[in-house]
Amino acid sequence: MNAHERVMATLQGRPVDRVPVFAVLSTYGAKLTGAALRAHYSDAATYVAGQRAVEETFGLDLVLAPFDYSALGEAFGGEVAWFADQAPNLKRFAARTAAEALALPLPEPQRTGRLPVALASIQQLDTIYHGRVPVFAALPGPGALPAVILGLEAWLEIVLFDEPAATRILEWSGRFFVAWANALLDAGATALVITEPVMAAEIMPRRLFAERFLPHLRTQLAHVRGPVVLHHTGGRIAHVLDLLPGLPGVVGVVIGSKDDLGAARGALGPELLLLGNLDNLSLPTASVAAIRAQSLACLRTAAPAGRYILSHSAADVPLATPPENIRALLHASEEYAAVAAGILPAVVRGIPAAPATTAGSRSLRQAETPAATATPAAPAIPAAPATTTGSRSLRQAGTPAATPPAASLAEGFHFRGRLPHE
Numbered sequence: 129m130n131a132h133e134r135v136m137a138t139l140q141g142r143p144v145d146r147v148p149v150f151a152v153l154s155t156y157g158a159k160l161t162g163a164a165l166r167a168h169y170s171d172a173a174t175y176v177a178g179q180r181a182v183e184e185t186f187g188l189d190l191v192l193a194p195f196d197y198s199a200l201g202e203a204f205g206g207e208v209a210w211f212a213d214q215a216p217n218l219k220r221f222a223a224r225t226a227a228e229a230l231a232l233p234l235p236e237p238q239r240t241g242r243l244p245v246a247l248a249s250i251q252q253l254d255t256i257y258h259g260r261v262p263v264f265a266a267l268p269g270p271g272a273l274p275a276v277i278l279g280l281e282a283w284l285e286i287v288l289f290d291e292p293a294a295t296r297i298l299e300w301s302g303r304f305f306v307a308w309a310n311a312l313l314d315a316g317a318t319a320l321v322i323t324e325p326v327m328a329a330e331i332m333p334r335r336l337f338a339e340r341f342l343p344h345l346r347t348q349l350a351h352v353r354g355p356v357v358l359h360h361t362g363g364r365i366a367h368v369l370d371l372l373p374g375l376p377g378v379v380g381v382v383i384g385s386k387d388d389l390g391a392a393r394g395a396l397g398p399e400l401l402l403l404g405n406l407d408n409l410s411l412p413t414a415s416v417a418a419i420r421a422q423s424l425a426c427l428r429t430a431a432p433a434g435r436y437i438l439s440h441s442a443a444d445v446p447l448a449t450p451p452e453n454i455r456a457l458l459h460a461s462e463e464y465a466a467v468a469a470g471i472l473p474a475v476v477r478g479i480p481a482a483p484a485t486t487a488g489s490r491s492l493r494q495a496e497t498p499a500a501t502a503t504p505a506a507p508a509i510p511a512a513p514a515t516t517t518g519s520r521s522l523r524q525a526g527t528p529a530a531t532p533p534a535a536s537l538a539e540g541f542h543f544r545g546r547l548p549h550e
Contacts, residue, residue, distance in 0.1 A: 131189040131261040132318075139379060139401055141434050146465035147427055149457045150403065150439040153182045154195035155215045156454075159447050160185055166210045169196045172248035179253060183261060186454055189437070191257055193250045193265035193317060195444060199242040200268065200308075201276045203235035215444065221279045226286050226293035229277050234304045237311035247315040254316025262318035264357075267308055269324035270348040271341040272361070273301045280325070287340065298344050306351045313354035319379070321357045322349075328363035328384070337368055350376040357403065360384055362442045369395035385441040389430040401435045406457070408442035411449045416456045423460030431464065 129137070129145045137144045157178020158168040167174045179191045198208045198216040205222035223229035237243050246265070253263045268276055274297050275283040287294045309320055326332040326341045349356060357380040358372060366387045372378060373396060380401025383392045385408070393402055406422055414422075423438055430436040438461055445454060 130259075131187075132257075132259055135189055135262050135437070138435060138437060141399075146461045147431050148189035148437045149461050150190050150437055151186070151188055151454055151457060152192065152195060152440070152444050153186070153188075153454070154179075154192045155444045156447060156449075157182045165212065165215065169194055169199070169216060170242060170245060172245050172252060175245070175249045176252045176256070179249075180256065183257070185451065186458065188454075188458060190262050190264050191253050193253070193263065193312065194246045195266050196242075196246075197268060197276055199246065200235075200273070203241040203243050204232055204277045206277070213447065218276070221282070222277050224278070224282065226278075226290060226297055229274065229297055230300055232277070234300075234307075237308050243308075243311075247311060250312060250315040250317050258316070263316060264319055264321055265312040265317040266321040266323060266359070267305070267312065269322040269326075269358075270298060270302050270305050270344050271324050271326040273305050274298070275325070277301065284331075287336075291340075294340070302344065302348050305348055309352045309354075313352075317354070319355040319357060320352070321359050321382070323359040323361045325361040327358070327360045327365050327368050329365070329367050330363035334367045334371075338371060342371060346375055349378065352377050355379045357382060357401065360441075366391060366395065373397050373400055380435075380437075382439065382441060389426060393430060393433050398433065398435070401437060402430055402433075403437045403439045404441050406438075406440040408440045408445065411440065411453050412446045414453065416452050419453055419456040420460050420463075423457050424464060427460065427464040 131148070134144050134146070134148050138148050155165065155168070157163075157175070158165050160181035161168075161174075161178050163174050163178060168178055169175065175194050182188075183191055196215060198206075198218050201218040201222060202208050206218045207220035209217045209219040211217070222232060235241065235243060237247065250263060250265060257263060274286075277283075278286070283297075286297065309322075312320060324341075324345070326337055332341070354377065356375075356377045358375075358378055359382040362384065364384050364386045365381070366383070369381065369383070369392055372381055378400070380403055381392075381396060383389070383402065383404040385405050387405055389402070389405055392404075396402060405426060406419070411419070426438055427436075438457060440457075
């Protein structure tokens with residue numbers, strides 16, 4: 129089972145050989161190739177070389193389009209700061225007021241600034257990995273895109289104190305959101321990761337999200353021609369999880385490291401993909417043993433219900449993270465699969481296996497095995513209930529798909545121009 133097949137089967141609630149593992153390693157690719165970060169995020173061939181190095185080094189279950197929100201801010205007229213040891217930031221936003229923002233022309237995805245670099249990168253990645261490894265592309269959601277143009281503080285001030293202007297900005301920027309999302313999909317992205325900081329409890333209370341942003345999110349997603357995974361960008365998301373099932377095109381949700389996996393599954397229901405929820409910022413300093421233990425704890429909690437992907441929360445894996453710490457996520461998934469398959473505990477690539485759990489264990493590779501057992505704590509990875517809603521499947525040739533995915537949040541979004549860290 130290759131990565132593409134594994135992710136598709138997980139999405140559809142079918143048995144898999146092991147739980148898929150995701151890590152955001154967009155900038156990390158430059159560390160592996162030695163490329164300067166300005167070249168890494170300005171030249172498609174250089175970026176793709178970094179993702180090839182990531183895939184060859186770690187063998188995880190996705191590759192990523194360039195994860196660089198500064199390119200979007202730059203396309204609207206902002207100014208980018210470049211660094212030798214971190215991803216580019218926006219040092220000046222394109223607008224300071226609602227009036228200034230609404231006077232800006234909307235970028236053209238195929239022509240403006242570095243946007244064509246992202247599209248060319250996806251095209252090349254799709255050519256290399258089509259049918260073998262899914263290609264994910266991240267973009268700010270309809271509620272987040274104005275923050276890339278104005279800055280998060282200025283945008284939230286408009287939201288709170290000038291509702292008519294906020295509505296006009298959402299409608300104006302929403303046209304670009306839809307155009308950019310569909311351009312990424314048309315270039316070959318398997319699915320989109322749409323980041324919405326307004327879903328995080330640290331940014332927006334439930335009532336305001338539900339009244340001001342959820343209707344707009346629903347409207348805009350209805351125009352996106354592909355599957356969507358929603359990401360909170362950092363912090364906690366439990367307070368709005370029950371509002372997300374049924375949104376057009378949404379096939380999964382990434383939860384925060386402070387959210388409870390079991391409670392998240394209960395809020396989302398059985399049909400949506402659940403991703404998370406390791407602490408991104410602990411990865412550089414935690415021991416391999418600690419990461420293994422945390423990963424296995426996530427797997428034992430979330431994998432039995434199916435439709436689960438082991439991942440970290442928040443943005444790029446920090447460049448200081450040792451390679452062996454990233455590999456520990458994959459090793460934990462392999463170890464969990466071996467235990468679930470009834471294999472006696474053994475060393476998995478040098479990491480001692482945890483004691484086997486015998487109650488309810490069964491093989492991951494039983495293609496004819498029926499859906500989940502009645503014992504939620506069992507370490508098997510069963511098929512989840514079949515999807516009955518209108519959610520769209522990830523794209524896969526030959527696979528039937530449903531019809532048409534340590535700064536504060538504000539500081540992370542403002543200074544990095546990317547997904548903020550938790």
